[in-house]
Amino acid sequence: MAGSTLVDDTATPRVLAGLRVCLHVAFAGLLGVGLLRALGGQADPGGAGGQDNSGASALTALTSPSAVAAMCLSAALAVVYLIGTVVERRRWVAGRSVGSAAAVGWLALVLALWGLLVAHHADFAWVAFPLFFVAQHVVALTVGTPFVRRLVGPLIVAVMAGVVVLGAAVGPGTGEGAGDPVLRPAAVIGPLVGAAVAVVLYGAYRALHLESVRQRAVAERLRAAQHELARTERLAGVATERERLAREIHDTLTQGLASIVLVSRAARDALDADDAALARARLEIVRETAAENLAESRAFVRGLHASSAADGAGFVSALERAVEAFARRQDAAGTPVQAEVEVVGTPMAVPARIEQAVLRATQSSLANVAAHARATRTRVTVSFLPGQLAVDVADDGVGFGPDDADEPTALVPKAPQSPQRGTGLGLRAVRARMRAVGGHAEVETAPGEGTVVVLRAPLTDKAEEARR
Numbered sequence: 352m353a354g355s356t357l358v359d360d361t362a363t364p365r366v367l368a369g370l371r372v373c374l375h376v377a378f379a380g381l382l383g384v385g386l387l388r389a390l391g392g393q394a395d396p397g398g399a400g401g402q403d404n405s406g407a408s409a410l411t412a413l414t415s416p417s418a419v420a421a422m423c424l425s426a427a428l429a430v431v432y433l434i435g436t437v438v439e440r441r442r443w444v445a446g447r448s449v450g451s452a453a454a455v456g457w458l459a460l461v462l463a464l465w466g467l468l469v470a471h472h473a474d475f476a477w478v479a480f481p482l483f484f485v486a487q488h489v490v491a492l493t494v495g496t497p498f499v500r501r502l503v504g505p506l507i508v509a510v511m512a513g514v515v516v517l518g519a520a521v522g523p524g525t526g527e528g529a530g531d532p533v534l535r536p537a538a539v540i541g542p543l544v545g546a547a548v549a550v551v552l553y554g555a556y557r558a559l560h561l562e563s564v565r566q567r568a569v570a571e572r573l574r575a576a577q578h579e580l581a582r583t584e585r586l587a588g589v590a591t592e593r594e595r596l597a598r599e600i601h602d603t604l605t606q607g608l609a610s611i612v613l614v615s616r617a618a619r620d621a622l623d624a625d626d627a628a629l630a631r632a633r634l635e636i637v638r639e640t641a642a643e644n645l646a647e648s649r650a651f652v653r654g655l656h657a658s659s660a661a662d663g664a665g666f667v668s669a670l671e672r673a674v675e676a677f678a679r680r681q682d683a684a685g686t687p688v689q690a691e692v693e694v695v696g697t698p699m700a701v702p703a704r705i706e707q708a709v710l711r712a713t714q715s716s717l718a719n720v721a722a723h724a725r726a727t728r729t730r731v732t733v734s735f736l737p738g739q740l741a742v743d744v745a746d747d748g749v750g751f752g753p754d755d756a757d758e759p760t761a762l763v764p765k766a767p768q769s770p771q772r773g774t775g776l777g778l779r780a781v782r783a784r785m786r787a788v789g790g791h792a793e794v795e796t797a798p799g800e801g802t803v804v805v806l807r808a809p810l811t812d813k814a815e816e817a818r819r
Contacts, residue, residue, distance in 0.1 A: 370556060378432060378481040382425055389421040389472035421471055428464040428478075431457070451493040458489040462511070469514055476515040479542070483508050483549035484556070491557060505550050512546035598711070598780040606718040607644035611637050613684040620685070636683035643676070666701045667694055667733060669710055670742075674731055677717045688720065688746075689728040696735035702812035708784040709742055709808055712792065716744040716804040719777045724748025724802060735810075742806040750796040781806070788812065 435457040439449050465482060468475035487504040494500040516539050614636050621630035671692050678690040701709075713731060720729050726748035734741040778794065781804065785792045790808030 366559065374481050374484055375436065378478065378485075379429070381478045381481065382429060382475075385468065385472065385475035385478060386421060386425045388474035390418055417471070421468070424464060424468050424471065425475075428461065428468065431460055431464060435461070449492070454489050454493050458486060461485070466514065476542075479511045479515045480545055480549065483511065483546060484553050486511065487550070487553045487557075504553070508546045508550055512542045515542040594783070598783060603647040603711075603714075604644055606714065607640050607647065609718070609722070610640050610680040610684070611644075613686075614640065614680060617683055617685045633683040636679055640676075640680060664698050666706050666710075667692070667698055669706070670713060670731065670733060673710060673714055674717070677714075677721065681721060686721070688726055690717075691730050693730060693732045694735075695732060699735050699810060701740060701810060704812050705740065705788045705790075705808050705810070708788045708790070709740060709806055712781045712784050712804075712806050713742055713744060715777055715781050716806075719804075720744070720746045720748065720802075724750075726801065738810055740808045740810050744804040744806070745801065746803075747801045750798050750800050750802050 439454075442449050461482065465475065465478055468478070486507045490504040490507065491500055494503055614633050618630045618633035618637065621627075621633060674690045674692050678688060681688040681690075717729065717731075720726050724746045726746035729744065729746040732741075732743040732745070734743075778792070782792045785806060785808060788808050790806065792807075793805040794802065795805065796802040
């Protein structure tokens with residue numbers, strides 16, 4: 352998880368980053384203070400020689416082997432510490448491990464350099480406080496067993512605290528015993544309390560770090576789930592769009608092309624019979640149907656509705672035109688069907704989306720009459736009821752039995768009654784269209800008694816109102 356690119360929006364990572372910065376600043380500050388104290392002790396002339404030779408004495412003290420050793424050891428510790436922290440940080444960002452052997456070796460070198468500095472001058476002992484956290488962090492990264500980790504970390508801190516106590520607890524006395532070493536309780540209690548606090552604080556830091564890792568893992572899973580959900584929604588959207596396209600093509604272009612094929616065959620038959628006038632009339636039907644299909648395809652590509660009438664009269668007119676075109680095509684194909692439209696009630700405004708769905712469902716029902724019903728008469732009844740639009744498409748064809756009532760090809764009679772089987776999209780498309788606008792479609796039929804397709808739709812487009 353160290354190399355995760357997810358952005359954690361919580362404050363935990365910022366808190367942890369701030370603690371790391373404070374740790375490094377404290378290390379640099381205490382190391383600098385220790386070095387200044389060590390060099391100051393070397394450069395103190397002790398008041399001998401007066402002011403004339405104080406500068407020369409200070410320069411001599413700073414170039415003494417002891418001062419040079421302090422500066423070299425401090426520089427070495429600073430460089431080793433800096434290299435280790437930079438390498439660890441870069442590998443963490445890249446999602447790679449530093450390696451247990453390298454981490455342990457680095458910690459051993461840091462503690463060895465620190466021990467030499469403490470042996471050189473007691474004021475370097477206070478660098479141990481930031482190193483308490485560094486040691487526990489390295490142990491947490493290198494020791495795999497939690498129980499051992501909980502023992503080794505505090506043990507190293509205790510040893511370091513002992514070094515601090517040995518370096519700072521004993522100092523020269525004052526008064527009559529001036530110059531004799533005495534035990535200073537404050538220098539003993541302070542490092543021990545500091546070590547205990549460091550252990551507790553690192554435990555809190557570790558808990559925050561683990562919580563941050565868990566949050567990142569949860570965020571990663573959530574992001575993956577969101578991506579999967581988005582992909583699933585896209586696939587569902589594609590499937591829905593394909594189904595919608597199939598309905599549109601079936602109810603418009605496919606029906607028109609089927610009519611063109613049938614009427615062109617009839618025109619060919621008329622030409623074979625040397626009836627030029629009839630052939631011309633049928634070819635005119637072919638032209639009109641092709642022109643209608645071309646207009647439908649253009650509107651379909653542009654995403655427009657075939658009819659945009661906003662009142663009941665416009666809807667009835669569009670329905671009458673569809674029924675008249677159906678009757679003309681049947682006459683031209685040589686299978687005439689008497690078709691009529693009956694209006695019940697006062698025409699009312701019909702939302703465009705509902706009008707589109709009902710018109711398409713009616714056209715699909717008429718196409719099934721033409722293809723399968725063997726009917727001689729069909730009636731389309733439009734009823735404007737309170738809050739509801741009802742359209743019944745009835746024919747006097749061959750009908751079909753109850754065994755086919757729930758099948759996708761329910762509008763297709765069984766062979767051998769019909770010479771042509773359907774594609775299975777007719778009734779399914781009709782039902783899907785009506786469900787999409789909050790309506791429904793039903794079929795009433797029996798063998799030899801014709802078929803009635805019942806379409807019901809609300810006169811209010813609730814989906815459009817919700818969007819508004």
